[in-house]
Amino acid sequence: MQDTKKRRNTGQITLFDVAKYAGVGTMTVSRALRTPERVSDKLRKKIQTAIDDLGYKPNVVASLLASASANRLIAVVTTKICDHSTRILLNSLQTSLAKDGYTTLIIETYHYHKNEAQLINALYSQNLAAIVLFYVENPTIIEKIVHRKTLPIINIGIQSYSCININIQPDDSLAMLMLTEYVIKQGYRHIGLLCANQQYHLFQQRLHGWHRAMLAHHLPTHRIINAAKPASFATGSELLPEMLLNWPELDALICTTDELAGGVLNECHRRHIRVPYQLAVCGFGDSEFSQVCVPPLTTVALPAELMGQHTATLLLKQICPDIDDTETDLSFLIPIIKTRASL
Amino acid sequence: MQDTKKRRNTGQITLFDVAKYAGVGTMTVSRALRTPERVSDKLRKKIQTAIDDLGYKPNVVASLLASASANRLIAVVTTKICDHSTRILLNSLQTSLAKDGYTTLIIETYHYHKNEAQLINALYSQNLAAIVLFYVENPTIIEKIVHRKTLPIINIGIQSYSCININIQPDDSLAMLMLTEYVIKQGYRHIGLLCANQQYHLFQQRLHGWHRAMLAHHLPTHRIINAAKPASFATGSELLPEMLLNWPELDALICTTDELAGGVLNECHRRHIRVPYQLAVCGFGDSEFSQVCVPPLTTVALPAELMGQHTATLLLKQICPDIDDTETDLSFLIPIIKTRASL
DNA sequence: TTATTTTTTGATAGCGCTATCACAATTTTT
DNA sequence: AAAAATTGTGATAGCGCTATCAAAAAATAA
Incomplete structure (x- = not known):
């Protein structure tokens, strides 16, 4: 009926305190918490009272150490x-x-x-x-x-x-390759790429897919902006003018995210550039935005789900x-x- | 030179194993890891070799329990x-x-x-x-x-x-109140509210702000859709027709998020409704989108930063x-x- | 040199909990 | 009724680590 172990006083209320208060052994308290069905009703109630009276809170760290069980x-x-x-x-x-x-x-x-x-x-x-x-x-x-x-x-x-x-x-590279091939198949030839977040592998993968597709079809790969800015609406709006200035012959622009493409679309509205008649635009990611913008964006996505x-x-x-x-x-x-x- | 404590074998390599291998006490190993400057070079090197040889990984849970120190x-x-x-x-x-x-x-x-x-x-x-x-x-x-x-x-x-x-x-309610008062001050009178995510307190706060402002200015508060759908582009696009059908006289529409407002803007483009001449639109949140869409959205934000x-x-x-x-x-x-x- | 201070080191005793096992209390079987 | 199986309970011994303190070693002072 008595644990004999010496205990320092850390101010914390422990299983031992509860056990003493309820007049039972520490194991019974431990069981009452984890496997209540293995403790008689009488003791369980006594223990619950002790827990409430003392305001006991279990120490999960100690429990983890003792049981060596992994957290889920x-x-x-x-x-x-x-x-x-x-x-x-x-x-x-x-x-x-x-x-x-x-x-x-x-x-x-x-x-x-x-x-x-x-x-x-x-x-x-x-x-x-x-x-x-x-x-x-x-x-x-x-x-x-x-x-x-x-x-x-x-x-x-x-x-x-x-x-x-x-x-x-x-395989973002493959996704972009497929998208680019689709654009080529539609008859576009002066195809540009707008890539942001150039420092990230993910975006360089997408860029790489475009590059592979263009090379495979013997199309030029120089119409490209590969920026270090965030892949956002603002960046899309900001960089479209630069693309048009550099390559006025551009007839299709592929963007590495839907957000970039959204920015491009907005800038097209502002400049009264008719999409897709004067310039076709594609995104990447099949975001919700791409479905409801005007016009809706052609885009590509991996089966993320x-x-x-x-x-x-x-x-x-x-x-x-x-x-x-x-x-x-x-x-x-x-x-x-x-x-x-x-x- | 020898801890005498009995030890179960859990398959894990412990400080004790390292200490034995290096021929030192467990405390010296513990110190070598936490406060290396308090251990002589000779022992520190020996201990490092032991750690590498045995592939020892510290058990942070045990450390937390023993030191009772809180994780940052x-x-x-x-x-x-x-x-x-x-x-x-x-x-x-x-x-x-x-x-x-x-x-x-x-x-x-x-x-x-x-x-x-x-x-x-x-x-x-x-x-x-x-x-x-x-x-x-x-x-x-x-x-x-x-x-x-x-x-x-x-x-x-x-x-x-x-x-x-x-x-x-x-205080999202105050923010929306201020935005609504601003709209009223601009001369709009047939002001609607588009609210999504009605199940969340946050959005009901925003709705409430609109309501207070409208009442304070003796304007009618019936032009409202309070939907349970997500506050997204798609929902905005989807619900605008409903608003226009119910209240054709609508001259301004306040949305509880920029995303909803974005959907509304897109639907306006599709229907050739000129913003803000035929319908003014406001959002909430000062998102990046609100700054670059066409036309840019009037919106309101709390100083979140x-x-x-x-x-x-x-x-x-x-x-x-x-x-x-x-x-x-x-x-x-x-x-x-x-x-x-x-x- | 010896006395004193400073630095290193390790045996011990827990941190708060649970696994284990032995013993008591109860229920079921013969 | 006694024997066997079942259930309930608690003392003990760690989980792997660190705080503590005393002893040993090294550095400094006298």
């Missing part, structure tokens, strides 16, 4: 450049994981470039089930996370790392390897072109 | 309804906290409505420094979080709770109460109307 917690490290299509991928992933009882923590590294050690420590201080690197391009951060690797890591959106368990690479679900499956398989690992068929993950009036 | 970690619980202006507030808050060395974890409750217990457990399992409830409206979740309160909680965006330390309430910084200050003061708590002047937190061509 998955951290997603990400930057803030995510455009619409990547955001859908992330949402789909979160929803799928939530269905299996996993909570997703999002950490935006944007704020912590100067304090990586702290980020790493934060990541590893919570008995995570896994870490997802979502379009993280900072190699220092990746290196440090992988170096302390004690759990499954999954890398989405940038080049593969052999030291990482799962690498998922949405499906990709998210598939990624969740892979991740859960990694966490619980007992699940059968029949290789899933990924051929359905092909980009989809949305044909609309802007072309 | 703040969790933000939020939903996904956040529109542009709330997003800026959140970013500003994160940036300010990051400057003081705090890492922000974002948890989107949207996915976890069915699993609140899990959410609470996730929250309390990481020795957080504080919890931020960011536009969380679900009373069950709030109640459960507050019930286990062991650390500072801050509530942003909805009505005050007396049991919560800090309540921050951006400042509010975020101020909130961070309050929060840090709560975490470290030793800082002097001179009441800060909040009168500068007034909404700003952005006058643009759509009105």
Whole structure:
């Protein structure tokens, strides 16, 4: 009836205090909280009273240490450049994981470039089930996370790392190649590319797809602006005049995001340039905006919803390897072109 | 030279293993990791070799328990309804906290409505420094979080709770009131309101502001659509025809978000309704879109940047109460109307 | 040289909880 | 009724780490 262990006084109310107050052993209190059906009604009520009277709050950290059980917690490290299509991928992933009882923590590294050690420590201080690197391009951060690797890591959106368990690479280059080929097939020949956020791998992938398609069809690839500005409405509006000045013969303009294309559309309205008759415009991402703007934007998107679900499956398989690992068929993950009036 | 404690074998490599391998005590290894300057070069090198050879990874949970030190970690619980202006507030808050060395974890409750217990457990399992409830409206979740309160909680965006330390309430109602008064001052009389996301307190606040302004000027308040749909481009496009059908006399339409207003603008283009000559349109939030669309949107915004910084200050003061708590002047937190061509 | 201060080092004892197992209390079976 | 199975309960011993303090080693002063 008496734990004999000595205890320091940290001011915190512990299981032991509750047990003493209720006149039972600590284990009975522990059980009353975690598996109440294994404690008799009489004691359970007494314990509940003690908890209420003392205002006891469980210490989850101690519980984690003692039980060595992993939290059903998955951290997603990400930057803030995510455009619409990547955001859908992330949402789909979160929803799928939530269905299996996993909570997703999002950490935006944007704020912590100067304090990586702290980020790493934060990541590893919570008995995570896994870490997802979502379009993280900072190699220092990746290196440090992988170096302390004690759990499954999954890398989405940038080049593969052999030291990482799962690498998922949405093929933005292919999507842009398909879109560009579609534009060419429609008869356009003076096709420009407007790319922003040039510092990010994702956008260079899209640029690369355009480049491949143009070369494959023996078309010139010089009509291009590759800017370091954000891929936003404002940037689109701002850069259209520059494109038109440099290449007045332009008959189609492909933008690396729908937001850029939206800015371009607005600027066309302002200048009374008729889309698509004087200039065809395409976006990337199949955002909601692209569906309702005037004219609606032709755009392309990867099946982000499906990709998210598939990624969740892979991740859960990694966490619980007992699940059968029949290789899933990924051929359905092909980009989809949305044909609309802007072309 | 020898710890005598018995140890179970959990398969994990511990400080003890490293110490044994390096021929030193566990405390020396612990120090070599946390305060290397307090360990002699010779031992430090030996210990580093042991760590590398054995592939030792520190167990942060055990460290947290033993040292009882709080993680510099703040969790933000939020939903996904956040529109542009709330997003800026959140970013500003994160940036300010990051400057003081705090890492922000974002948890989107949207996915976890069915699993609140899990959410609470996730929250309390990481020795957080504080919890931020960011536009969380679900009373069950709030109640459960507050019930286990062991650390500072801050509530942003909805009505005050007396049991919560800090309540921050951006005055969206005032902002909308000011915007509506401005529209009235411009001579418009048949003013409608388009409100989406009616289920959220935030949007009802904005609606309420419009209502107050209209009543104060003895103008009718029946020209209103208060929909349960998302506050998006698509909803704006979809609902404009309904407004025009119901109230053909409409000369100004105020929307509760810039996105709704954007959808309305697009639908106006499609129907060749000239903005602002046939219909004036206003948004809410001063989003980037509102600045570059055609015509640019008149809109209103709260000083989200400042509010975020101020909130961070309050929060840090709560975490470290030793800082002097001179009441800060909040009168500068007034909404700003952005006058643009759509009105 | 010896006495004193400073720096390094490690054995010990928990942090608050849970796994384990043995023993008591109850229920079921023979 | 006694024997066997089931359930309820609590003392004990850690989980992997760090605070503490005393002892040892090194540096400085006398």
